[in-house]
Amino acid sequence: MAKRKTNLAIAPTPPPPRKLDFGCGANKTPGFEGVDMRPVPGVDHVVDLRTARWPWDDNSVAEARACHLVEHFTAPERIHFVNELYRVLVPGGTCQLVTPHWAGSRAYGDLTHQWPPVSEFWFYYLDRGWREQWAAHNDGYTCDFLATWGYTLHPAIAARNQEYQQHATNFFKEACHDLVATLTKR
Numbered sequence: 001m002a003k004r005k006t007n008l009a010i011a012p013t014p015p016p017p018r019k020l021d022f023g024c025g026a027n028k029t030p031g032f033e034g035v036d037m038r039p040v041p042g043v044d045h046v047v048d049l050r051t052a053r054w055p056w057d058d059n060s061v062a063e064a065r066a067c068h069l070v071e072h073f074t075a076p077e078r079i080h081f082v083n084e085l086y087r088v089l090v091p092g093g094t095c096q097l098v099t100p101h102w103a104g105s106r107a108y109g110d111l112t113h114q115w116p117p118v119s120e121f122w123f124y125y126l127d128r129g130w131r132e133q134w135a136a137h138n139d140g141y142t143c144d145f146l147a148t149w150g151y152t153l154h155p156a157i158a159a160r161n162q163e164y165q166q167h168a169t170n171f172f173k174e175a176c177h178d179l180v181a182t183l184t185k186r
Contacts, residue, residue, distance in 0.1 A: 017061075017062030017063065017090075018033065018056070018060055018061045018062060019031060019032045019033065019061070019062060019063040019064070020032060020033050020035050020045075020056075020061055020063075020064045020065070021033065021034050021035060021064070021065045021067075022035045022036075022049060022064060022065065022066040022069055023035070023036055023049070023066055023067065023068070023069030023072075024036055024042060024043065024065075024067075025038070025040055025042070025043075026040050026041050026042050026043075027042065028042040028043070028044075029065055032063075032065060033045060035047055035049070037049070049069075049081055049084070050073055050074075050077040050080060050081070051077065051080060053084070054084045054087070054088055056088040057088070058087055058088065059088070059089070059090045059091065060088055060090070061088045061089050061090065061093060062089075062090055062093050063093060063094055063095070064085065064089065064093070064094070064095040064096075065095065065096050065097075065098075066081075066085075066095060066096070066097045066098070067096075067097075067098040068098060068099065068100070069097075069099075070097065070099055070118060071099045071100060071107065071110075071113045071114065071117065071118055072112055072113060072114060073114055074114050075114075075116070076140070077114075078118075078122075079140045079141055082126055082141070082143045082145070082183070083140075083141065083142045083143050085143070085183070086142065086143035086144065086145065086185055087142075089185040090185070091185055091186070092184065092185060093184070093185045094182055094183065094184050094185075095182070095183045096180070096181070096182055097180075097181045097182075097183060098178050098179070098180050098181075099117075099118040099178065099179050100113070100117070100118075100177070100178060100179070101151060101176035101177060101178055101179045102116075102117035102118060102119045102179070103173050103174070103175075103176060104173065104174050104175075104176060104177060105174065106177060106178075118179060119179075120149055120179065123145075123147035123149055123181055123183075124147075125138055125141060126141070126143055126144075126145040126147050126183060127144065127145060127146065127147065128141075128143070128144035128186075129144075143185075144185070144186045145183040145184060145185060145186065146183075146184045146186055147181055147182070147183050147184075148181065148182050148184075149179060149180060149181035149182070150180050151169055151175075151176040151177070151178065151179060151180065152176070152177045152178040152180060153165060153168075153169070153175060153176060153177065154174055154175055154176070154177060157169075157172070157175045
């Protein structure tokens with residue numbers, strides 16, 4: 001019986017999922033590639049995220065972070081940011097977005113923050129179905145995210161019970177320090 005030769009091609013190992021830290025400055029999250037518009041230590045990609053097409057391929061990013069970034073963007077730049085984020089994220093990919101809470105002085109103290117401050121209601125506009133039903137005039141958006149959000153609380157509020165925390169987040173200025181959202185690409 002003759003021996004048969006087989007050529008088994010070994011599939012190349014796919015690259016690890018790309019993880020990007022947008023606006024990282026010198027404080028890049030470990031395990032992430034740093035992205036900023038300024039070439040400071042820790043930045044792997046110098047990119048202006050506000051208006052141009054981003055340099056990453058469609059569906060090429062598994063996870064992203066944008067901590068204290070979008071509040072520096074104008075309203076049209078924020079729309080561009082979420083549309084490009086949607087383009088580069090893989091289906092099911094996520095982005096954690098942190099911004100100063102609109103009802104706290106942190107949102108207004110830095111004069112490089114743009115008007116309006118980011119509020120919870122913006123996240124509804126990132127959902128295509130919601131826009132089609134309630135805000136069809138917002139046709140600049142191309143993204144479709146499931147958005148969930150919560151808050152980092154002032155330490156005096158965080159130490160209290162959950163009922164008090166809920167009351168404070170609804171009625172007290174300065175109760176919330178940051179608005180923390182997770183955007184998941186549908």
